[in-house]
Amino acid sequence: MTTDTASQDMRGGEPLKRSLGRALRRQKARALLLIAPLLIFICLGFLMPIASMLFRSVENGIVEEILPNTVSALDVWDVDSTELPPESVFRALVEDLQVAIPERTALNVARRMNFEAAGFTTMVRRAQREVPGWDLETDGPFRERMIDLHRNWGDLDTWRALKAYSSTLTGGYYLAAVDYTMVSGHIEPMPDNQSLHQMLFWRTAWMSGLICFLALLLGYPVAFLLANIKERNANLLLILVLLPFWTSLLVRTSSWKVLLQDQGVINQILVSAHIIADDNRFQMVNNKFGVIIAMTHILLPFMILPLYSVMKTIPPTYVRAAKSLGANDWTAFWRVYFPQSIPGIGAGAILVFIMAVGYYITPELVGGPSGMFISNRIAHQWYVSGNWGLVGALGTILLVAVMVLYWVYDRVVGIDNVKLG
Amino acid sequence: MALPIYATPLQRVWYYAFRVICGLIFFYLMFPILVIIPLSFNAQNYFTFTPEMLALDPAGYSLRHYFDFFTNPDWQLATRNSLTIAPMATLISVSLGTLAAIGLSQSHVPFKRAIMAILISPMIVPLIISAAGMYFFFSAIGLQGTYWGVVLAHAILGIPFVIITVTATLVGFDRSLTRAAASMGAGPLKTFFKVQLPLILPGVISGALFAFITSFDEVVVVIFVGSAAQQTLPWQMFLGLREQISPTILAVATLMVALSIILLATLEVLRRRNERMRGMSPG
Numbered sequence: 001m002t003t004d005t006a007s008q009d010m011r012g013g014e015p016l017k018r019s020l021g022r023a024l025r026r027q028k029a030r031a032l033l034l035i036a037p038l039l040i041f042i043c044l045g046f047l048m049p050i051a052s053m054l055f056r057s058v059e060n061g062i063v064e065e066i067l068p069n070t071v072s073a074l075d076v077w078d079v080d081s082t083e084l085p086p087e088s089v090f091r092a093l094v095e096d097l098q099v100a101i102p103e104r105t106a107l108n109v110a111r112r113m114n115f116e117a118a119g120f121t122t123m124v125r126r127a128q129r130e131v132p133g134w135d136l137e138t139d140g141p142f143r144e145r146m147i148d149l150h151r152n153w154g155d156l157d158t159w160r161a162l163k164a165y166s167s168t169l170t171g172g173y174y175l176a177a178v179d180y181t182m183v184s185g186h187i188e189p190m191p192d193n194q195s196l197h198q199m200l201f202w203r204t205a206w207m208s209g210l211i212c213f214l215a216l217l218l219g220y221p222v223a224f225l226l227a228n229i230k231e232r233n234a235n236l237l238l239i240l241v242l243l244p245f246w247t248s249l250l251v252r253t254s255s256w257k258v259l260l261q262d263q264g265v266i267n268q269i270l271v272s273a274h275i276i277a278d279d280n281r282f283q284m285v286n287n288k289f290g291v292i293i294a295m296t297h298i299l300l301p302f303m304i305l306p307l308y309s310v311m312k313t314i315p316p317t318y319v320r321a322a323k324s325l326g327a328n329d330w331t332a333f334w335r336v337y338f339p340q341s342i343p344g345i346g347a348g349a350i351l352v353f354i355m356a357v358g359y360y361i362t363p364e365l366v367g368g369p370s371g372m373f374i375s376n377r378i379a380h381q382w383y384v385s386g387n388w389g390l391v392g393a394l395g396t397i398l399l400v401a402v403m404v405l406y407w408v409y410d411r412v413v414g415i416d417n418v419k420l421g
Numbered sequence: 422m423a424l425p426i427y428a429t430p431l432q433r434v435w436y437y438a439f440r441v442i443c444g445l446i447f448f449y450l451m452f453p454i455l456v457i458i459p460l461s462f463n464a465q466n467y468f469t470f471t472p473e474m475l476a477l478d479p480a481g482y483s484l485r486h487y488f489d490f491f492t493n494p495d496w497q498l499a500t501r502n503s504l505t506i507a508p509m510a511t512l513i514s515v516s517l518g519t520l521a522a523i524g525l526s527q528s529h530v531p532f533k534r535a536i537m538a539i540l541i542s543p544m545i546v547p548l549i550i551s552a553a554g555m556y557f558f559f560s561a562i563g564l565q566g567t568y569w570g571v572v573l574a575h576a577i578l579g580i581p582f583v584i585i586t587v588t589a590t591l592v593g594f595d596r597s598l599t600r601a602a603a604s605m606g607a608g609p610l611k612t613f614f615k616v617q618l619p620l621i622l623p624g625v626i627s628g629a630l631f632a633f634i635t636s637f638d639e640v641v642v643v644i645f646v647g648s649a650a651q652q653t654l655p656w657q658m659f660l661g662l663r664e665q666i667s668p669t670i671l672a673v674a675t676l677m678v679a680l681s682i683i684l685l686a687t688l689e690v691l692r693r694r695n696e697r698m699r700g701m702s703p704g
Contacts, residue, residue, distance in 0.1 A: 027529055034524025035536060038517040038580065046543055046577050049558030050550060218446050225443045239685070240447045246681040246688075247454055248638045250655045251674040254662050255453040258460065258468045258671065265456060268469045300450060329432065358547025360641055365662050375549040382553060395550045406545045410538065 054399070057177075057392030060170035063162070066109040067096040071166045079160050079185030089159075090142040097124075097131045115387045116172065117161045117183045123150045160185040173393035197377065197394065204374045207292065208356035212303075214296045215352050216345065219303035223344070226304075227311035238308075245301035253362050256294040260284040260366070286368030294366050299355060303348040306413075310344030347413040354405045358398065374398055454678055461486055461671035468668065486672035496669065499657040506568070506643075506653060507636040510575035514632045517576075518583030519625055523617070525584070526591040537584075544581035551578070552645035559646050566648030574646045575639060579632030586631060590624025590695075623695040630684050637680075 064071045069092035077085040100106035110124035126149045139145070147154035161183040165172055172182060179195035180187055189195065222241070226234045244252065259265050267281040276282065284290055314337065322332040360375035367376070378394050381387045424436045464483040465471050473481025490496050521540065525533060543551065555574050556565060564570030594617070602612040618625070640655045647653070654673065661670050 024529060027527060028531055031524045031527040031530045034527075035521045035530070038521035038540065039536060041517060042540060042543070042577060042580065045555070045558070045573060046551070047539065050546065050554035053550070053554035053557055218449070221439065221443050222446050225439070237447070239689075240451055242685055242688075243681065244450050244454060246634065246685045248634075248655065248674075248677045248681065250638065250640065250658045250662075251457070251677050252453060254658060254666075254670055254674055255457045257662060257666070259453060259456065261468060263467070263469055265460075265469055297449065297453060329435075354545060358549065360547075360549050361659065365659070375547055378549050378553070391553055395547075395553060398547055399550055402545060402547060406538075406542075410534075 050399075053388075054392050054396045056388050057173045057390075057396050058169050058171065059389065060112075060165065060172065061168045062109055062112050063166045064168055066100050066105050067093065067162075067166075069093075069096050070162070074159070074163050074166065077159070077163070079163055082156070084143065084154060084156065085159050087141050087143050090146055090153075091136070091140065093146070094131055094134060094142045095136060097127055098134070098136070101128050101132050111386075113161065113165065115176070115385065115390065116165055116181065117157065119152050119158075123152050123158075126150045157183065170389075173389040174396075176390050177393040177397055197374075200372065200374045200377050201397070203372075204357055207288065207295075207373070208353050208359075211292060211295045211299060211356050212349050212353045214292070215300050215303040216349060218296070219300055219307055219348065220341075220345075223304050223307035223311050226308050227314070228316070241301050241304050244297070245305070249298060249361060252298050253294060253365050256290065256297065257285060257366050260290050260293070285366050286371070288367070288371045290366040290368075291363050291371040291373075294362050295356060295359060298362060299352045302355060303352050306347035306351065307341065307344040310347070311341055314340045343413070347409075350405055350409045350412065354402055354409065357402060357405075457671050458675050458678065461668070461675040463668060463671075466668055468666075468671075486668050489667075489669045490672045490676075493669070495652075495657060496654075496673070499652050499654045502651055503637055503654040506571050506575060506651070507633050509572045510579055510636040511629050511632045513572065513576035514579035514583050515625060515629045518580050518628060518632075519587050519621075522584050522587035522591060523613075526588055526594070540584050541581045543577050548639075548641040552642045555642060556645040565646060566651070568651060571643055571647045571651045571653075574642050575636035576632075578639060578642065579635045582631035582635060583625075583628035586628035587621065587624045590621045594621060623691040627688050627691055630688055634681070634684060 070089060073089040073092035074085060077089060097106055100109070106124050106128060107121065110120040113120040127146070130145075130149055134142075134145070143154075152158050164182045164185050175181060175187060176190075177197055179190045179198045181190050182188070226237055226241075229237075261267070262281050262283070262285075264285075266284065267276075270276045271278050271281065284293070318336050318340070319332050322336040323329075327335065357373075358375055359373055360379060363371050363373040364376050364379070367373070374394065375398070378391055378398070381391050381394065424433065428436065459474070460468065460470070462482045462484065463471065463474060464481050464485065471481050475481075524530065525537065530536070555577075559565040559570045559574070564573065598616055598620070599612050602616045603609075607615065637653075638655055639653075640659050643651060643653050643656055644659075647656075654677070658670055658673060661667055
């Protein structure tokens with residue numbers, strides 16, 4: 001009897017627990033139903049495309065697909081051997097090329113191999129003219145004939161590279177993204193004149209760090225001032241922060257490019273003030289200096305706004321109490337006010353750093369070769385080389401770094417606490 | 422933070438020094454934006470103030486760069502593209518984003534944190550990566566180089582801003598109002614349009630402004646996903662700056678500064694209205 005009353009509704013209908021549970025489930029379902037269209041849109045239009053783009057960084061089916069016989073014939077050949085692969089491998093290569101050349105796929109594989117070691121395109125181009133006319137049964141042996149076409153076919157390095165990059169999944173693009181190569185069959189650093197990526201990653205990191213630090217250095221006093229004056233005045237001054245924030249990135253970048261030029265306004269002022277000579281103008285654009293000045297300016301509002309929103313909540317009574325207990329201005333600030341503003345520093349600094357690391361437009365326009373970031377290298381690989389695997393590998397490394405920071409940001413600030421303006 | 426009467430001379434010096442430092446930082450923030458405005462009226466093809474301009478001689482000023490902007494077919498196409506792409510992208514991100522933000526603000530949402538992280542991610546992922554990924558995907562489904570491709574890509578980029586601003590407004594929303602409406606017999610649609618939407622409208626509009634400016638200002642993704650027929654204003658500016666820089670860019674930049682002033686003013690009015698309404702409501 002008692003169990004019955006506990007599990008039954010007063011009206012004697014279904015148990016209360018069950019009907020509450022059902023109501024909750026319905027509520028959850030309704031919430032998810034509202035979110036679903038957007039979530040599906042973002043997953044389909046954003047997350048999936050990025051994932052599939054990143055998958056290109058390990059995908060390497062092309063060599064085995066176009067040269068299947070060569071790849072399987074190479075199984076018997078050891079990378080470390082000092083002799084050329086046996087005749088069977090050359091015969092397999094001719095067989096593959098006789099299929100690939102009429103299908104116009106031979107140059108694709110050459111282009112793929114060219115990303116790793118120069119010369120493959122020429123080698124295949126030469127072969128394109130002769131190989132289709134050869135008879136597999138009677139025209140052998142093919143080793144000498146291939147070497148006659150292009151002497152690189154007689155080079156051990158050609159075969160080592162081909163074997164090293166013949167697997168369907170490869171780590172080769174990642175190796176290239178950190179300046180390593182396995183063209184010799186073993187993983188080793190690239191020659192110095194080709195290794196660029198490590199330096200670019202490093203440069204992106206330290207310049208973003210410096211920009212972040214400068215933004216903090218300039219943003220902290222401004223946020224402090226805004227948080228400690230009358231609200232009416234603060235709202236007016238805030239416009240001076242918000243207007244740059246709302247002004248187009250292109251407008252601000254072009255304005256810096258115009259200002260910092262050799263014949264620009266800043267050099268003009270310096271020359272007319274006789275600080276520098278007319279023929280000795282400062283080189284401020286197309287180098288790191290220009291990127292740092294412009295990016296600090298562009299990202300400064302992203303530092304000031306989170307700092308300001310934290311500082312607004314710091315009660316002024318603590319500092320007053322510290323002073324009344326005998327602390328001087330500096331001690332009261334450093335021991336009492338500053339620690340309370342650290343959440344704002346964390347929020348602003350991580351936000352600015354995340355944004356700076358992925359910057360493309362500003363370094364492209366005011367950076368020149370010495371101010372290039374990793375994003376610019378990715379775009380270059382895309383446009384100039386069409387090396388999509390390397391784009392994927394460089395992109396993955398950059399994305400992982402950003403995601404780690406995003407995770408930290410979520411921990412420190414919480415994504416739902418992001419404030420805009 | 423007024424200076425007390427008993428301040429020592431050192432405190433006095435620091436008080437004014439601090440204000441001067443802050444003034445310099447504000448100058449750094451505003452200078453690049455303000456200086457292009459007079460430069461855009463330059464009568465010459467220079468990027469500096471000519472002696473005539475410094476002497477305030479009317480002959481040193483002209484509207485020729487504006488004239489060039491309004492007559493050059495490239496710039497006109499770019500303006501038209503920008504003005505047709507951004508509103509459509511805004512419409513998509515605002516409608517889907519508002520719906521999702523309302524869903525997210527319910528009390529029991531499973532995987533709320535993860536969903537939020539996914540919806541905000543377009544703002545965090547470096548643009549070059551988003552652009553490359555979207556290029557492949559949009560080519561695969563035949564949208565690369567089309568108007569709708571660019572619109573969808575820009576809508577995705579605008580969504581985080583809508584989510585952030587609308588969820589922030591919903592925090593202050595009094596949930597008993599929807600319950601009251603429902604108890605008086607209004608259906609969910611009517612409750613939304615008659616009760617909830619008018620109250621959260623400031624947040625929705627400011628989200629829309631963010632989404633609009635995101636699309637209006639975006640270069641990287643449109644370069645990848647669009648083709649020459651979708652060339653937008655920022656794209657045209659980017660090309661102009663990278664190749665040979667023409668002073669017409671300064672006129673365009675000035676017009677865009679004017680646009681951002683209008684947007685900022687709208688936002689400020691909304692914020693004031695929102696604060697007034699918050700002040701009246703019991704919460």
